[in-house]
Amino acid sequence: MQIFPRSSNAISKASIVGVIVIVATLFWFLMQLQGSPYVTWQGVRKAQPIPFSHQHHVTGLGIDCRYCHTSVETSSFAGIPPTKTCMNCHSQIWTNAQMLEPVRASYRSGESIQWTRVNQLPDFVYFNHSIHIVKGIGCNDCHGPVDQMPLMYQAGSLQMQWCLDCHRDPEKHIRPRDQVFNMRYEQPSSSAPVQIDGVSYSDQESLGAALTKKYQLRTVQDITSCNTCHR
Amino acid sequence: MADHLKQSAVVERAPVIEPGHSFATVTDKISSIVLTRPTTNGWIFGFAVSFLATMMMLFALGVLFLKGVGIWGINIPIGWGFAIVNFVWWIGIGHAGTLISAILLLLRQSWRNSINRFAEAMTLFAVACAGVFPGVHTGRPWLDYWMFPYPNTMNYWPQFRSPLIWDVFAVSTYFTVSLLFWFIGLIPDFGTLRDRAHNKYAQMIYGLLSMGWRGSARHWARYEMAYLLLAGLATPLVLSVHTVVSFDFAVGIVPGWHTTIFPPYFVAGAIYSGFAMVLMLAIPIRKIYNLEDFITDRHLQNSAKVMLATGWIVAYGYAIEAFTGWYGGNRYDAGLLYNRLHGPYAFWYYMLLLCNIGIPQLLWFRKMRTHPVFLFLISFVILVGMWLERFVIIVISLTRDFVPSSFGMYYPTKWDWMTYIGTIGMFLTAMFLFVRILPMISIFEIRQLLPEAKVEGKH
Numbered sequence: 001m002q003i004f005p006r007s008s009n010a011i012s013k014a015s016i017v018g019v020i021v022i023v024a025t026l027f028w029f030l031m032q033l034q035g036s037p038y039v040t041w042q043g044v045r046k047a048q049p050i051p052f053s054h055q056h057h058v059t060g061l062g063i064d065c066r067y068c069h070t071s072v073e074t075s076s077f078a079g080i081p082p083t084k085t086c087m088n089c090h091s092q093i094w095t096n097a098q099m100l101e102p103v104r105a106s107y108r109s110g111e112s113i114q115w116t117r118v119n120q121l122p123d124f125v126y127f128n129h130s131i132h133i134v135k136g137i138g139c140n141d142c143h144g145p146v147d148q149m150p151l152m153y154q155a156g157s158l159q160m161q162w163c164l165d166c167h168r169d170p171e172k173h174i175r176p177r178d179q180v181f182n183m184r185y186e187q188p189s190s191s192a193p194v195q196i197d198g199v200s201y202s203d204q205e206s207l208g209a210a211l212t213k214k215y216q217l218r219t220v221q222d223i224t225s226c227n228t229c230h231r
Numbered sequence: 232m233a234d235h236l237k238q239s240a241v242v243e244r245a246p247v248i249e250p251g252h253s254f255a256t257v258t259d260k261i262s263s264i265v266l267t268r269p270t271t272n273g274w275i276f277g278f279a280v281s282f283l284a285t286m287m288m289l290f291a292l293g294v295l296f297l298k299g300v301g302i303w304g305i306n307i308p309i310g311w312g313f314a315i316v317n318f319v320w321w322i323g324i325g326h327a328g329t330l331i332s333a334i335l336l337l338l339r340q341s342w343r344n345s346i347n348r349f350a351e352a353m354t355l356f357a358v359a360c361a362g363v364f365p366g367v368h369t370g371r372p373w374l375d376y377w378m379f380p381y382p383n384t385m386n387y388w389p390q391f392r393s394p395l396i397w398d399v400f401a402v403s404t405y406f407t408v409s410l411l412f413w414f415i416g417l418i419p420d421f422g423t424l425r426d427r428a429h430n431k432y433a434q435m436i437y438g439l440l441s442m443g444w445r446g447s448a449r450h451w452a453r454y455e456m457a458y459l460l461l462a463g464l465a466t467p468l469v470l471s472v473h474t475v476v477s478f479d480f481a482v483g484i485v486p487g488w489h490t491t492i493f494p495p496y497f498v499a500g501a502i503y504s505g506f507a508m509v510l511m512l513a514i515p516i517r518k519i520y521n522l523e524d525f526i527t528d529r530h531l532q533n534s535a536k537v538m539l540a541t542g543w544i545v546a547y548g549y550a551i552e553a554f555t556g557w558y559g560g561n562r563y564d565a566g567l568l569y570n571r572l573h574g575p576y577a578f579w580y581y582m583l584l585l586c587n588i589g590i591p592q593l594l595w596f597r598k599m600r601t602h603p604v605f606l607f608l609i610s611f612v613i614l615v616g617m618w619l620e621r622f623v624i625i626v627i628s629l630t631r632d633f634v635p636s637s638f639g640m641y642y643p644t645k646w647d648w649m650t651y652i653g654t655i656g657m658f659l660t661a662m663f664l665f666v667r668i669l670p671m672i673s674i675f676e677i678r679q680l681l682p683e684a685k686v687e688g689k690h
Contacts, residue, residue, distance in 0.1 A: 002445070003425060003438035012442065027381075034384055161386030 040159060045151040046116045050102050058147040058183065065139055065146075065181050076128040080115060083107045118152045119143065126231045135215050136174045140183050141166070147183040167223045171208030174215070245528040245601075247342045248680050252524065257681065261674045262427050264520055265667070273519070274663065281659035288653020291646050292367055300370050304643040309629045313647040314368035316621040317654065319476055320504070321361035322402065323497070323617065326469055327505020328354025329409060332416070333465035336458075342533055344676035345525040349516065349665070350509050351413040356661040357508070358406045360654040365398070367650075394478035401475035405468050412461045418444050419454065419675045473501040480624065486563040487571075487628035490555065496548030503541040503587075504617035506534045507610035514607045516666065525672055528601045535600040538591060538613065545620075546588045563633060570631045571623065575640065580623050586616025 037043055057063050065072065068085055072078035083106040090100055106113045119142075121127050132142075140146060144155025156162045166173050176196060179185045188194040193202040196214070201207035211217075222228065295302060305312040328350040335343035366375055378399045380388050389396045422444035425437035444450060477497035480488035510531065517526040556568030571580045590612045593599045600606065626641045665671065678684055 002443065003434050004443070009443060031382065157384070159384040161384050164386045 035157065035159070040157040041154055042157045043153050043155070045153045046118055048116055048151065049113055050099065051151060053150045054146045054152060055148050055150045072129045073133050074130050076126075076130065078129045083113060118154050119158065121158060125229050127229070133180055134177070135170075135217055136177050136180060136211055137166075137170075138173075138175050138180050138182065138185055140185070141173050145183065163229070164224065167228075168220055170217060170220070170223070171212050172204060174208050174211045174217070176211065177215075245532065247345065247527060247529055248677065249524040249527060252681060254678050254681065254683055257525075257677050258423060258427075258674050260522075260524075261670050261672050261677070262424055265424060265670055266428055266433070270667070274667065278660065278663040281656045281663055284653050284656020285660050286653075287649050288363075288657060291649035291653060292363075294646060295367060295650075296372065300368065302644060302646045304641055304647055306639070308632060308637050308639045309626060309641040311368075311625050311629060312641055313643050313651055314364040315479075316618065316625055317651050318361050318364035318368075319497075319621045320618045321357045321364075321654065321658075322405075322476060323473060323501035323504045324508045324614075325354040325357035325361065325405070325409070325505065326473060326498070326501035327509050328352070328357075329405075329412075329465050329469045330502055330505065331509070332412060333462040334469060336462045337466060341680055342529055344680055345527075345672050346509060346513060346530055346534075347676070348413075348416065348669075348673045349512060349662075349671045351409065351416065352662070352665045352669075352671070353505075353508060353512060354409050355406070355413060356658045356665075357505075358402065358409065359661070360658050362402065362406070363650075363654055363657075365402075394475065394482045397475045398479060401472045405472045408461065408465050408468055412458075412465050415454070415457055415461060416673060416676075417669065418442060419446065420670045420673060422446060423674055424670065469502075470498055473497045485628045485632055486561075486567040487552070487624060490552065492548055492551050496545060496551075499541045499544035499548070500617055500620060503538055503545055504614055506538045506541070507613040507617070510534050510538075510606055510610040511614065512662065514603045514610075516671065518603070520666075520671075522672065525677055531603065531606055532597075532600045535594045535606060535609075538610075539594045542587065542591045542594075542613070549584070549588070566631065567628060571627055574627060574631060576623065576627050576630070579619055580627070583616055583619040583623055586612045586619060590616075 033039060058065075068081035069078040070081070083103060086103050087107050090103060094100055102113060105111075140155075142156055144153075146152070146155075175185055175187070176194060179194075186192065187204045188201050188207050190202045193200040194207055195201075196207070196210060199210070201210065217223075303312055303314070305314075328347075331343050331350040332347040332354075336347070366372055369375055378389060378396065389399075418441055421437050421441035425434055425441050425444075428434045428437055474494040474497065477493035481490060481493040483489060513526050513530065513534075517523050553568055553571075556564045559565075571577065591609060593605070593609060598605075599609070630641055631638050
């Protein structure tokens with residue numbers, strides 16, 4: 001005695017394939033969502049109390065990163081400049097600009113400007129700026145073309161795979177120390193070689209190998225060990 | 232003379248199925264339990280109590296999720312407490328079901344036909360109960376999916392060198408294969424229930440589950456092949472799953488864990504406790520549902536003999552552990568032996584020896600093997616003993632390891648007990664539902680045992 005019509009045979013067979021397709025699609029969708037800016041905030045220009053333009057100050061005026069982010073070479077934290085740093089110039093220029101009123105208010109009251117943090121790592125990650133600088137990792141390797149950002153955004157996904165892409169193969173990213181703050185640095189090519197200690201390198205492969213040795217980078221095994229970042 | 236001896240041997244063995252049954256009476260008797268027998272007050276009471284215990288477990292787990300594993304009695308140096316004791320205990324219990332359904336099938340032990348269905352159900356429910364503990368003991372159970380290898384944004388795989396990951400695969404494979412095996416075995420019986428049900432919804436549900444079973448010769452041929460293949464797949468799992476569970480300990484260097492005898496000794500212990508659980512379920516079930524015709528003294532005897540045999544393998548394991556501690560010359564192993572015999576948990580070690588080696592020796596007597604009440608009690612004692620075995624292995628080893636400054640004690644809290652008793656409730660809840668809505672004895676496999684089924688071919 002059959003309860004169901006003959007056509008249910010086809011439905012049940014299709015459902016086998018259907019379940020696989022649906023589960024796979026769901027999984028794919030979740031993977032895409034997890035990598036999307038909805039989760040990572042990558043590329044999202046967050047609103048700031050003052051629409052500070054890195055593009056204007058770096059490309060337009062030629063100010064070095066370290067003028068404001070003073071502790072980047074010596075500390076884990078690059079440093080957010082105090083209002084006084086702004087006022088070094090803005091007590092002289094654009095003194096009446098409406099846009100800069102929050103800066104002047106902060107200067108008068110002594111209250112810090114509440115910037116919205118853009119590049120935020122989770123608290124269970126130990127990260128240190130100075131070691132990256134001293135080993136020849138450029139600012140824009142992680143922060144992207146900051147000199148072309150009218151409003152700051154996060155360039156990388158800051159997910160663990162993004163960290164590991166470099167930690168598993170640092171030679172592809174390392175550059176001479178004096179080029180770390182050069183936002184327009186390009187990796188060596190035959191037309192534009194890089195000179196180190198009198199030797200000319202025309203490709204990143206040989207330069208990376210030489211710098212790894214010169215700057216005494218720890219082994220890949222060391223810098224991909226769990227407790228390098230999760231202490 | 233020889234004929235006479237043969238005759239008496241046959242007479243002495245109880246039959247697998249009592250005489251006087253036909254295809255129709257077998258089908259009637261088993262399917263009526265599900266389809267026409269009214270729900271008794273006893274069933275409702277038992278179900279309610281088990282269900283309450285399940286709710287207690289969920290409450291304890293809810294508190295655990297809110298507050299963390301600190302509510303349990305574990306603390307360094309005892310990172311593994313009740314959770315792992317109970318996990319190993321439950322997963323071991325499950326092993327008897329697979330042994331009965333797969334290995335005894337391949338060995339053509341026809342007596343298995345009347346107990347394989349609920350033994351397999353027992354396996355599934357026991358593995359489900361076991362699965363609760365590793366799932367919640369991780370501290371952050373909402374990240375449990377990290378245990379599975381899947382492409383992720385961390386660009387990391389689980390640590391494949393860790394036996395804990397082997398455990399994930401062993402247990403999930405075991406559950407999947409057991410579920411498939413159980414379900415495939417149920418399909419012909421689902422067909423029977425569909426045909427005999429009068430309730431429209433029952434017909435729909437059983438019809439859906441029977442997957443269009445018509446009982447044609449082709450269906451049977453394919454069914455037999457699929458069942459045999461799955462039995463072949465399940466057979467190595469009987470040995471492999473508890474072997475991998477034992478690696479959780481044996482791969483570690485803690486004294487009392489780091490021994491090569493663990494895999495066989497764990498597997499034997501698993502089957503030991505599993506048959507005890509089978510008997511603890513079979514004895515009341517056959518009484519309540521008047522199934523003495525199908526679950527005969529033969530089944531009780533055979534199960535008791537399996538327990539006696541595996542019990543001695545376990546005893547051998549204890550003896551070798553003690554011998555190695557004494558003879559091996561390793562001061563930490565010797566210290567462990569001393570702690571088992573004279574340490575703070577020595578009482579429980581002696582209880583373990585009493586429950587697992589002492590009392591089960593009563594099974595040498597035929598009267599004990601066929602007396603349901605005594606057999607029930609001995610099975611209970613064995614289950615307690617096997618639980619104590621895991622407690623002794625985990626807690627005594629962890630409380631006293633290498634450095635005296637890191638010695639500690641372990642006291643389970645009420646949350647430990649609520650979770651443990653709760654899983655027993657969950658197990659019984661599932662069993663109560665199972666006997667009420669599914670045929671607890673395989674109808675068609677019992678029919679194969681009848682004289683009617685043995686049709687003489689004409690050559």
